[in-house]
Amino acid sequence: MSLPVIPAPTTTTTSDDTCTLSGDSAVVVQSPELAGPAALFVREVRLDSGLTLHPPVIRDRTVDGTVPPDETRAAAVTVLISADGLDGVPSAAGVRADGDAVDERYGLEVTSDGVRVWGPTPEAVHRGLTSLRQLISAHLQDGTAVLPAARIVDGPRFAWRGLSLDVVRTFHPPAEVKRVIDMLALYKLNVLHLHLTDDQGWRVEVPSRPALTQVGAAGAIGDRPGGYYSQEELADLVAYAADRYVTVVPEIDMPGHTSAVFAAYPELAPAELRTIDLGNGNSIPLNALEPGRPETWAFVEDVLDAVVPQFPQSAYVHIGGDEAWGMADEDHAAFVDQAAALVRARGKRVVGWQEIARATLGPDDVAQYWISIDVDAADAGNGPKPPEDLLPILVEHLRKAEGDAPKALAAGARLIASPTTWLYFDRPHGDASADPAQEEARKRLGLEFYGPATLRDGLAWDPVEDTPGVTSTDQLAGVEAAIWCETITGPDDLELMLLPRLPGAAEKAWSQQTATDWPEYAARLAEQSPAWRNRTWTWLQSVEVSWR
Numbered sequence: 308m309s310l311p312v313i314p315a316p317t318t319t320t321t322s323d324d325t326c327t328l329s330g331d332s333a334v335v336v337q338s339p340e341l342a343g344p345a346a347l348f349v350r351e352v353r354l355d356s357g358l359t360l361h362p363p364v365i366r367d368r369t370v371d372g373t374v375p376p377d378e379t380r381a382a383a384v385t386v387l388i389s390a391d392g393l394d395g396v397p398s399a400a401g402v403r404a405d406g407d408a409v410d411e412r413y414g415l416e417v418t419s420d421g422v423r424v425w426g427p428t429p430e431a432v433h434r435g436l437t438s439l440r441q442l443i444s445a446h447l448q449d450g451t452a453v454l455p456a457a458r459i460v461d462g463p464r465f466a467w468r469g470l471s472l473d474v475v476r477t478f479h480p481p482a483e484v485k486r487v488i489d490m491l492a493l494y495k496l497n498v499l500h501l502h503l504t505d506d507q508g509w510r511v512e513v514p515s516r517p518a519l520t521q522v523g524a525a526g527a528i529g530d531r532p533g534g535y536y537s538q539e540e541l542a543d544l545v546a547y548a549a550d551r552y553v554t555v556v557p558e559i560d561m562p563g564h565t566s567a568v569f570a571a572y573p574e575l576a577p578a579e580l581r582t583i584d585l586g587n588g589n590s591i592p593l594n595a596l597e598p599g600r601p602e603t604w605a606f607v608e609d610v611l612d613a614v615v616p617q618f619p620q621s622a623y624v625h626i627g628g629d630e631a632w633g634m635a636d637e638d639h640a641a642f643v644d645q646a647a648a649l650v651r652a653r654g655k656r657v658v659g660w661q662e663i664a665r666a667t668l669g670p671d672d673v674a675q676y677w678i679s680i681d682v683d684a685a686d687a688g689n690g691p692k693p694p695e696d697l698l699p700i701l702v703e704h705l706r707k708a709e710g711d712a713p714k715a716l717a718a719g720a721r722l723i724a725s726p727t728t729w730l731y732f733d734r735p736h737g738d739a740s741a742d743p744a745q746e747e748a749r750k751r752l753g754l755e756f757y758g759p760a761t762l763r764d765g766l767a768w769d770p771v772e773d774t775p776g777v778t779s780t781d782q783l784a785g786v787e788a789a790i791w792c793e794t795i796t797g798p799d800d801l802e803l804m805l806l807p808r809l810p811g812a813a814e815k816a817w818s819q820q821t822a823t824d825w826p827e828y829a830a831r832l833a834e835q836s837p838a839w840r841n842r843t844w845t846w847l848q849s850v851e852v853s854w855r
């Protein structure tokens with residue numbers, strides 16, 4: 308029997324016994340460093356399901372100093388540091404965004420006497436408690452959770468498991484970003500990649516360059532409100548994420564996608580500004596930061612000096628590098644090389660979109676593979692349909708892109724798998740919604756030229772098999788979904804495009820089971836809806852899933 312846990316655990320065995328958790332149940336902490344994960348677990352269970360467990364007890368005293376519950380009254384959840392029985396679980400491939408080598412493997416045992424969750428590190432125990440959260444939500448009825456007896460041993464396939472969030476095309480306020488962090492945490496995703504800068508806006512403070520936020524943050528796409536995260540707000544977001552074992556990685560997109568920089572500091576723009584008119588009221592800028600000018604590098608240094616310290620957990624800085632349309636190849640490569648050197652000089656590692664492979668990469672670098680669009684289909688007009696004037700530029704871009712992943716690998720760099728085909732959540736939903744009100748939103752959301760994809764389509768791939776040039780898990784840093792917000796106007800739109808796809812991305816990033824059977828997955832997915840409802844998260848109520 309498979310348990311309603313996403314991502315699917317490495318090994319699960321079940322038996323006929325049950326264990327009942329109720330408001331009388333406590334969490335018993337066997338070593339003090341687990342007090343944090345235990346307290347977080349109790350808070351999250353309450354938000355997921357309404358079930359209020361007793362505050363955690365460190366053996367015989369409560370963490371917050373109040374009177375301990377009578378431990379004999381009800382089954383308890385015991386958490387402990389131990390590597391018992393975890394030898395058979397492979398260790399994670401790839402690299403973590405925080406640069407650490409943290410063992411996330413855990414065990415979870417439900418017997419008629421209670422629940423035991425263990426792992427060699429507090430983070431491992433936290434991952435195990437996350438599986439337990441899902442079991443509780445799926446089995447809760449009338450205030451008690453009757454859990455099936457089971458033994459799970461589990462660990463991640465990949466170390467880097469993330470979501471790239473576009474906060475430029477639509478500015479998502481901090482409270483909404485926290486909801487997204489909550490979603491990541493529930494599915495054992497551990498990276499939030501914030502796409503902080505683009506043509507339409509600049510969303511992070513650089514005190515030495517005040518116009519970036521005073522001018523560059525003013526707008527978004529169309530007449531959507533602008534905004535930026537103050538240093539205090541970012542510190543709060545980064546800490547909120549860290550408490551949930553999520554690392555926030557900043558992206559400063561350059562040398563292209565820099566119209567907001569040029570609006571703030573026109574002296575950094577090329578002498579002659581060029582754009583392609585798309586004929587539909589939109590245009591695509593062909594302007595980039597120029598590597599040959601000293602003021603470009605004074606600017607990049609100022610930005611890195613201000614931004615890097617705002618993301619203390621991240622071992623990486625994402626330098627963008629994508630779609631520097633209109634820029635000569637050698638200028639792009641020269642720019643990326645120097646930007647990367649400035650990142651390394653600040654003690655951080657380099658990650659960028661796959662186009663950075665055209666510069667000089669090394670084994671510590673990470674290139675994010677995204678362009679899985681079929682170039683011949685695009686060229687023949689059979690595939691995705693971009694605006695007509697863009698087609699020649701796009702086709703040239705796609706042809707060059709074919710060499711990126713193999714080139715990065717040949718340089719010893721790792722890839723993050725973010726293929727547009729399966730992990731771009733701004734692709735329209737192909738499944739109809741059971742809720743007629745959602746059908747209007749569904750038809751409006753997502754970039755048309757990608758074509759729609761169903762939830763089932765989203766599962767039918769493998770990160771190793773479907774990334775060009777990759778033959779072993781360790782060539783990947785991990786897996787990251789991306790959500791771009793050209794069509795997304797606010798929180799409801801954002802959540803409708805993230806859910807229910809996000810757990811599917813987590814399945815690919817974490818689960819050791821490489822083949823995913825849709826009906827089996829859909830049954831597990833259906834069990835997620837009670838928690839989503841309790842958390843007031845919006846999700847596409849796909850007619851292909853029998854939601855609870």
Ligand code: TNX
Pocket residue numbers: 629630660677731733754791792793
């Ligand atoms: C390409 S993905 C972009 C973004 C767009 C996205 C739309 C990438 C690195 N660049 O600027 O928002 O397509 O899906």
